[in-house]
Amino acid sequence: MNYSVKIFFWLLIASLFVGCVGPDRSNELVVIDAGHGGHDSGAYSGGKKEKDLVLQITKKLYKELRRKGYKVAFTRNTDIFLKLGQRTKIADHKDAKVFISIHANAIANKNRFNAVEGVETYFLQKTRDERSQRIAMRENASVLQGTDKLSQDVIVDAVLAGPKVIHSHKLAIDVQKGMIRNLKGRYPDVKNGGAKPGPFYILVGASRPSILIEVGYLTNPKERQRLFTSDYQKRIAKGIAEGVGNYLDNRKQQQGF
Ligand SMILES: [Zn+2]
Numbered sequence: 063m064n065y066s067v068k069i070f071f072w073l074l075i076a077s078l079f080v081g082c083v084g085p086d087r088s089n090e091l092v093v094i095d096a097g098h099g100g101h102d103s104g105a106y107s108g109g110k111k112e113k114d115l116v117l118q119i120t121k122k123l124y125k126e127l128r129r130k131g132y133k134v135a136f137t138r139n140t141d142i143f144l145k146l147g148q149r150t151k152i153a154d155h156k157d158a159k160v161f162i163s164i165h166a167n168a169i170a171n172k173n174r175f176n177a178v179e180g181v182e183t184y185f186l187q188k189t190r191d192e193r194s195q196r197i198a199m200r201e202n203a204s205v206l207q208g209t210d211k212l213s214q215d216v217i218v219d220a221v222l223a224g225p226k227v228i229h230s231h232k233l234a235i236d237v238q239k240g241m242i243r244n245l246k247g248r249y250p251d252v253k254n255g256g257a258k259p260g261p262f263y264i265l266v267g268a269s270r271p272s273i274l275i276e277v278g279y280l281t282n283p284k285e286r287q288r289l290f291t292s293d294y295q296k297r298i299a300k301g302i303a304e305g306v307g308n309y310l311d312n313r314k315q316q317q318g319f
Contacts, residue, residue, distance in 0.1 A: 085311065087131035092306055093153045094127070094136055095163040095264070096120035097274075100143025102204045105168035107280040110290060112166040113141065119277060119295050120164050126303035133157070146205040146263065154269055159310055160233055161272040162302065163264050165201055166289065167279045179282040180253030181245065181298075183238040184274045185230035186266060187259030194260040197276065202263045229271035229313070231257065236312075237273060237305030244301035249288065271309075275302065 096117040098104035104112030120136065127134045135158070137149045153161040169178050182197075189195065234257035245252040255276070265272040277298050278285040288294040 084131060085314075087310075088133065089157065090159050090310060091133040091135060091155060091157040092127050093155065093158045093161045093270075094120050094123055094134060095149055095153065095161065096136070096138055097163055097165040097201070097264070098143075098204065099138050099141055102143050105166055105200070105280045107168055108283065108286050110280055110286055112168070112280060115166050115280070115289055116164040116277070117141065118290075119298055122295050122299035123162070123164070123302055126299045127306065130303055130307050132306075149205075149264065150266070153272070158270050160306060161265070161270050162237070162306070163262075163272070163274040165274060165276050167197060167276040168200070168281045169279065175281045176283065179279050179285045180255040181238070181241055181278055182255030182276040183234040183241075183257045184260040184262055184265075184276070185227065185234040185257070186262055186272065187227060187231075188261055189259040191258070191260075194258055198260045198262050201274070202261075205263050226269065226271055230265070230273055231259075232312075233271045233306070233309045234258075234273045236309040237275065237302050239301075240303070240305030240308070241275075241277075241298055241301030244297040244304070245294070248293065248297065 096113070096119075098113040098116070100113075102113065104116070106112065117139070121139065124134050124136065124139075135152060135155060137152045138144055149163075150161075167182070169175070184194070184198075238254070238257040242252065242254045260274070262274045265274055278289050280286050280289070
């Protein structure tokens with residue numbers, strides 16, 4: 063064999079090997095955050111609590127991410143309340159690549175309970191969209207206690223000045239796609255609410271690409287019923303893990319390592 067044929071041969075063997083064992087992700091940490099907890103139940107509808115649902119999904123997400131080879135850290139894996147600072151401190155672990163916060167949605171208007179449904183993924187960005195602002199206000203209520211409006215604005219502006227927003231947006235798109243793809247396999251009528259900007263304070267302190275997922279509406283009877291089934295939860299978890307995988311693999315390729 064001449065030299066170039068030999069090189070080609072070894073590259074072929076190497077690529078087959080990588081294809082079999084998959085990429086090494088053992089030094090890539092994903093922080094997963096089940097929203098609310100303890101005295102803070104989050105949304106509540108039809109006898110079901112947001113804090114319980116998001117913990118169930120987060121535990122499934124842990125398994126899916128581990129299966130892909132990632133290191134994974136929980137902010138909470140029991141029913142406890144964490145202050146904003148405690149959550150983001152865990153998210154800012156030096157190895158953390160991304161921060162994923164999981165929530166469920168609700169609306170106040172009872173006449174619209176059957177009409178409003180769907181899966182949405184948010185990244186931190188100010189927006190004029192009233193719906194996004196309303197959802198953020200509900201999610202922010204418990205984490206913002208004791209912080210005045212001026213310092214809230216200062217923190218958001220500091221975050222938005224950094225390059226993180228573009229990456230968080232990309233991550234949100236990949237994760238939203240992954241969830242919708244997996245859910246549509248069995249639930250073709252699932253509503254794709256898209257990847258959107260929103261002023262969510264849980265995303266402020268984490269200095270990594272960070273997203274907040276609203277897995278569905280507890281106030282919608284059909285969606286609530288699905289959300290508490292193991293199959294639906296597994297599809298969401300699998301979709302999130304695939305989205306995180308796509309995002310991090312693309313980023314590694316772009317950075318050339
Ligand atoms: Zn929430």
